[in-house]
Amino acid sequence: MALNTALPRLVALAGGVGGARLAHGLAHRLDPDHLSIIVNTGDDFEHLGLLICPDLDTVLYNLAGVHHPDQGWGRADETFHVLEEAARLGHDPWFRLGDKDLALHLLRRQMLAAGLRLTAVTAELARRFGVVHPILPMSDDPVRTVIGTPEGELAFQDYFVRQRCRPRMVGMRLEGLETARPAPAAVAALERAEAVVICPSNPYVSIGPILALPGLRERVQARPTVAVSPIVGGQALKGPAAKMMAELGVEVSALGVARHYAGLIRGFVLDQRDAHLAPAVAALGLRVLVTDTVMTDTAARVRLAGEVLAFVRELIRES
Ligand code: FO1
Numbered sequence: 207m208a209l210n211t212a213l214p215r216l217v218a219l220a221g222g223v224g225g226a227r228l229a230h231g232l233a234h235r236l237d238p239d240h241l242s243i244i245v246n247t248g249d250d251f252e253h254l255g256l257l258i259c260p261d262l263d264t265v266l267y268n269l270a271g272v273h274h275p276d277q278g279w280g281r282a283d284e285t286f287h288v289l290e291e292a293a294r295l296g297h298d299p300w301f302r303l304g305d306k307d308l309a310l311h312l313l314r315r316q317m318l319a320a321g322l323r324l325t326a327v328t329a330e331l332a333r334r335f336g337v338v339h340p341i342l343p344m345s346d347d348p349v350r351t352v353i354g355t356p357e358g359e360l361a362f363q364d365y366f367v368r369q370r371c372r373p374r375m376v377g378m379r380l381e382g383l384e385t386a387r388p389a390p391a392a393v394a395a396l397e398r399a400e401a402v403v404i405c406p407s408n409p410y411v412s413i414g415p416i417l418a419l420p421g422l423r424e425r426v427q428a429r430p431t432v433a434v435s436p437i438v439g440g441q442a443l444k445g446p447a448a449k450m451m452a453e454l455g456v457e458v459s460a461l462g463v464a465r466h467y468a469g470l471i472r473g474f475v476l477d478q479r480d481a482h483l484a485p486a487v488a489a490l491g492l493r494v495l496v497t498d499t500v501m502t503d504t505a506a507r508v509r510l511a512g513e514v515l516a517f518v519r520e521l522i523r524e525s
Pocket residue numbers: 221222223249258259260261263264279280300301302303307363366367445
């Protein structure tokens with residue numbers, strides 16, 4: 207469709223499956239000059255000698271339309287011959303890397319070994335998938351989310367996949383944050399942005415690491431920013447956000463998320479099931495959009511993205 211220039215230059219902050227879904231919807235609405243996606247890398251880890259970047263790959267696969275339709279992460283039509291043989295040879299297959307997924311990981315490893323930074327590697331991989339919207343790692347330096355539990359600390363994927371989020375979360379920290387710099391391309395994208403959309407991702411482990419990098423929170427705060435609630439009807443549609451909020455003593459509701467982002471955002475998108483919370487969210491000084499935020503298919507992603515864009519345009523006009 208003809209894209210009118212009235213569309214805002216947007217940065218989306220994303221991590222996890224919910225974030226990738228809205229990023230995909232926004233990519234249908236905006237051309238690459240109007241949309242960049244800054245992605246969490248706190249879930250990344252070394253495994254089988256490969257750098258696993260789950261949130262970068264989930265955004266890439268969704269924008270390329272090759273994502274696993276139900277899981278949200280990993281590839282569609284995947285096979286696991288390599289993993290099965292590795293298991294026969296003694297490897298513990300707790301982290302499921304499919305054959306197609308491993309191809310991307312081998313190329314990433316090759317490019318990193320050649321000295322490319324993660325931003326350049328991600329751009330080249332996106333190009334090879336025919337994805338034109340900039341997918342920008344939050345940092346080219348390693349930042350690793352560590353989950354604190356009563357039994358001690360767990361690396362993120364150990365907590366999320368191997369332990370299936372069962373341990374009680376008592377806190378988290380970002381290993382490497384002291385020396386990590388935000389990726390220059392991510393900073394540049396925020397500098398150019400007229401507005402920011404915080405996608406329906408886990409506020410703590412998906413959006414938190416992005417905002418923790420020096421200078422990124424301030425740049426988001428300086429622009430009209432909208433957050434889409436990852437909590438619908440008191441539940442997260444995917445992942446441990448609701449469980450984490452309960453364990454951290456935060457009210458497990460969309461209102462709890464709005465409070466978490468208060469001071470950083472100007473608009474909040476609630477699911478219609480949480481319409482009764484709109485007055486309390488508005489009382490935080492936020493503009494509120496109530497709509498159907500459950501993205502069951504591509505059409506729903508594109509519809510929600512269109513409504514979020516219209517909401518953003520209103521906030522830009524008011525700012
Ligand atoms: N999540 C799982 O629950 N089990 C897995 O075996 C698994 C493997 C996996 C492989 C590649 C990848 O990019 C993501 C993978 N994920 C898996 C999802 C991943 O742990 C999460 O998507 C993010 O870390 C949090 O959103």
